[in-house]
Amino acid sequence: MTRPIIGVSGGYHLINDAYRVQATGERNLSAVAHAAGGLPLIIPGMPDSVSPAEILDSIDGLFLTGGRPNVHPSRYGHEPSAAHEPYDEGRDDIVLPLIRGAVEIGMPVFGVCRGIQEIAVALGGTLHPEVRDLPGKMNHRMPPGEKDMAVIFRKRHKVRLTPGGWFARTLGTEEIVTNSLHGQAVVDPGPNLEVEGVSEDGVIEAIRVPGARGLAIGVQWHAEYEAEADPVSAMLFSKFGEAAKTWRHSRAA
Numbered sequence: 001m002t003r004p005i006i007g008v009s010g011g012y013h014l015i016n017d018a019y020r021v022q023a024t025g026e027r028n029l030s031a032v033a034h035a036a037g038g039l040p041l042i043i044p045g046m047p048d049s050v051s052p053a054e055i056l057d058s059i060d061g062l063f064l065t066g067g068r069p070n071v072h073p074s075r076y077g078h079e080p081s082a083a084h085e086p087y088d089e090g091r092d093d094i095v096l097p098l099i100r101g102a103v104e105i106g107m108p109v110f111g112v113c114r115g116i117q118e119i120a121v122a123l124g125g126t127l128h129p130e131v132r133d134l135p136g137k138m139n140h141r142m143p144p145g146e147k148d149m150a151v152i153f154r155k156r157h158k159v160r161l162t163p164g165g166w167f168a169r170t171l172g173t174e175e176i177v178t179n180s181l182h183g184q185a186v187v188d189p190g191p192n193l194e195v196e197g198v199s200e201d202g203v204i205e206a207i208r209v210p211g212a213r214g215l216a217i218g219v220q221w222h223a224e225y226e227a228e229a230d231p232v233s234a235m236l237f238s239k240f241g242e243a244a245k246t247w248r249h250s251r252a253a
């Protein structure tokens with residue numbers, strides 16, 4: 001059987017201060033190709049050119065990447081603020097309905113960083129735009145100005161996994177250590193998410209959609225960074241890839 005087609009969310013970037021592009025990091029595409037065994041195809045955040053419904057018809061799994069722009073606060077009922085820009089409303093317009101559609105039909109979904117935040121917002125949760133401003137919370141952002149990828153993606157904090165939950169059972173442990181490169185975080189998971197991982201300071205780090213017919217998970221860290229070499233990341237991508245293969249097979253039957 002051919003590889004399952006995995007839609008990989010792209011986002012808006014401005015090149016040379018002039019040229020608009022839709023892009024995602026190569027690590028996202030490699031993780032999908034090699035660690036999940038899928039055929040990665042970038043989903044443009046361009047609602048004037050593509051629709052969530054036709055994308056849903058064309059893919060077997062949805063991988064939601066990280067991305068510097070914050071989810072627009074109006075998507076979860078909060079006021080926007082210049083301090084929390086940039087936003088990427090084109091991406092919001094495409095991925096939020098896409099997540100709802102995928103969950104509804106049972107198509108596998110896996111989100112990292114901005115991706116977990118999008119899953120939460122799409123399904124009725126809310127975010128805080130700068131989680132380090134909340135009492136007792138650490139700074140979860142990358143070191144400012146850093147260019148060395150090994151430093152940017154260094155493992156920074158522990159995540160406690162819910163005993164008996166999907167993550168703890170799948171990974172065979174109740175504690176992992178993860179990288180951390182985000183300012184926003186899920187604060188209210190809403191009615192549709194199960195929180196299965198939290199950092200030492202109580203930030204939501206791993207979620208699952210228990211009501212979904214297919215695998216639907218999100219993590220606040222960047223699992224794509226060492227998707228094959230890191231055993232936790234490799235297992236998550238492998239489970240996601242298997243689920244997408246099963247979905248493709250069941251669609252074809």
Ligand SMILES: N[C@@H](CCC(=O)NCCCC(=O)O)C(=O)O
Pocket residue numbers: 025065066067068069070071112113114115181182183184185
């Ligand atoms: N804007 C959100 C999400 C942060 C995030 O995904 N950062 C990684 C950017 C790297 C990339 O472009 O893949 C937040 O700050 O919480």
